[in-house]
Amino acid sequence: MIAVAMSGGVDSSTAAVLLKEQGRDIVGLSMQLWNQRRSLPGDEVASEEQELKRSGRCCSIDDIWDARRVAAHLDIPFYVLNLEDEFEKTVVAPFVGSYLAGETPSPCILCNNYVKFNHLVERASQIGAEKVATGHYARVRHDQALGRWLLLRGKDTRKDQSYFLFGLTQDQLSKTVFPLGELSKPEVREIARCAGIPTFDKPESQEICFVQSGSYADFVEKYSGIQQDKSGSIVNAEGRVVGEHAGIHRYTVGQRKGIGAAGKPQYVVQIEPGLNHVVIGENSLLQRKRFALRDANWIAIETIEKLDGPIRCDVQIRNRFEPQPAAVWMEDGEVLVEFDSPQRAITPGQAAVFYWDEVVVGGGWIKS
Amino acid sequence: MRRVYLDSNATTPIRPEVVTAMMPVLTEHFGNPSSIHWFGQHAKSMIDDARQHVARLINAESSEIVFTSGGTEADNFAIRGMAESQKAKGRHIITSKIEHHAVMHTCQDLEKQGYEVTWLPVSRDGAVDPDSVRRALRPGTILITIMHANNEIGTVQPIEEIGRIAEEADVYFHSDGVQSTGKIPIDVRRLKVDLYSMSSHKIHGPKGIGALFIKKGTILKPLLTGGGHERNRRSGTENVAGIVGFGHAAKMARESMATDMARVGELRDLLEAALKSRIEFIHVNGENAPRLPNTTNIMVDYAEGEGLVISLDLKGVAVSTGSACSSGSMEPSHVLTAIGKTPDEAHGSLRLSLSALTTREDVEYVIEVLPGIVERLRDLSPYYKKV
Incomplete structure (x- = not known):
């Protein structure tokens, strides 16, 4: 059944x-x-x-x-x-x-x-x-040669949801049908x-299902029972205070935030929870090549630890993102990723998923 | 697929004879009982007959039976009506921790309105101690409401003793008789209740109809006002088809209760004995208290009630876990909590409730399929290791 x-x-x-x-x-x-x-x-x-x-x-x-x-x-x-x-x-x-x-x-x-x-x-x-x-728009296949269950992109690449499934284990994949x-x-x-499905033309859901009314930030505040003032400083890349924020949870890396002195648009380039700072700067500061990963899960390979050198693959760092070539390797117990060319807004908390063409190699959570 | 229905405390199938009795009302005898003409008179007389059947089932007089939309309305009518009628005398109500939601939530609502409610505990077998009722009485007590038989575990409460206490104290006494009506003999005179709730669909009648017994001379503020139907106690054009069906179901229950329930009790005992011998680590809740003959509530260790119910349903067997009303929420049943079960234990409980229409083959089928299902669930449980 x-x-x-x-x-x-x-x-x-x-x-x-x-x-x-x-x-x-x-x-x-x-x-x-x-x-x-x-x-x-x-x-x-x-x-x-x-x-x-x-x-x-x-x-x-x-x-x-x-x-x-x-x-x-x-x-x-x-x-x-x-x-x-x-x-x-x-x-x-x-x-x-x-x-x-x-x-x-x-x-x-x-x-x-x-x-x-x-x-x-x-x-x-x-x-x-x-x-x-x-x-889900994704495919599961058992590879005899590798002796592993593989996760592949859905045939309809525009609808593909394999990015959201990178965390599936071999056991889970073996029990999954797409x-x-x-x-x-x-x-x-x-x-x-x-087939006469009564909901065939129902629009797709987009929002976060448990945030019904108000913004996600309101939800975060209510859920965590924030009573005290969470406000802090907005600083520029040189560390100078340029404004005040209403809580770091209201910001996302890459988000546009006002106009700078030289008339150039300013963006959130970093969030520093320890200092309660939101760092802003020009778009160029959002361009980075390297980041570290936590809680990696491997699908097409057993684990990266046993490999000698870095693996080459295409890396996707958010849902709507064209995967870019990068190297992935293990260093001091940490998985590191380096793109061949800088990418905009590598955002902590988002998932990074590694592909060999349409095969999901593995993935993890962007740490820093 | 073979379908076995063992969820009779949730509802029961309508007896074919009841359907037959209702058909004329749904077709040619459509009159409004309040009308003067022939159509109305005919409807009126059918209601009168039905009222007599319901009254006889509990040894009441016809004039003491008020039809309602069901057990929930009867409970609300009794409790809210009495709270309102007696508020000059006091604002204290005594009830138990294992009442049906219709009573429990009504009492909780009255608490919000400033009434005080004493929630009596029950024994590990789910029985209310009459002495605890006596001790809870105080000058401002206006109502005692204790269910006759519990819907989840089937415990039958010492209503007669509580009735005596209520009478001595001169406090009104309501009992929710939704589960006991038609399953055990009821004599409202002997029980000394002033108010007694009943429901049709638990005894093979249609849904949407119930009744409240109101002892002659009892002042009770109506919930519904309007055209003054039911002797001014419950306004609204009567649900004639429902009432006729209820009446016929009550008649049949009275005529066949003794033989039906003796047989049902034997089947229930057979079911319990067979399951106990075939499945280890199961217990019967409320086993040592007087119980309804049709109900068994089994606690299956190392298995989730939800998984059991769904697995059984996929095999064609309908049962419930917790009480039917609370299925779908993960709140542990307040009844099982009140008899001292932990939330985990409560979630592993299974209620099987039989009816006059349950056959030996039905029970044998459950005995055949349940052990395998329990075994599968336990094999997947990290807490269960085979000894």
């Missing part, structure tokens, strides 16, 4: 359609991840009116509703699993912690690593499903339409 992680959207619904057409025994699972009713430490005591407004809502309740409709349409068993605790522990809390440490986190990758391909797979195996399928890996988005929509 294969468990299909269903979000109610066109992609996961089509994944279910395809597996069903192949005659596979499938079960639909949706995850309840976050309950909007939970009050955050920074919330004022909710009035009865607010309480009423909030009651019964959770960020993805409409999605779960859609998923249930799709499952009913396909006539497959469907269940909602409550993974709120796991989601908070492995996604929401680290997301907030990352911003407070001056980084720019990628919660969707954390959710894949720890919730979907860990807890969901575990729950699925409890109910007798050997594999979990999702609607039915959309060989398809393009228009093909997927067509399959969904033909």
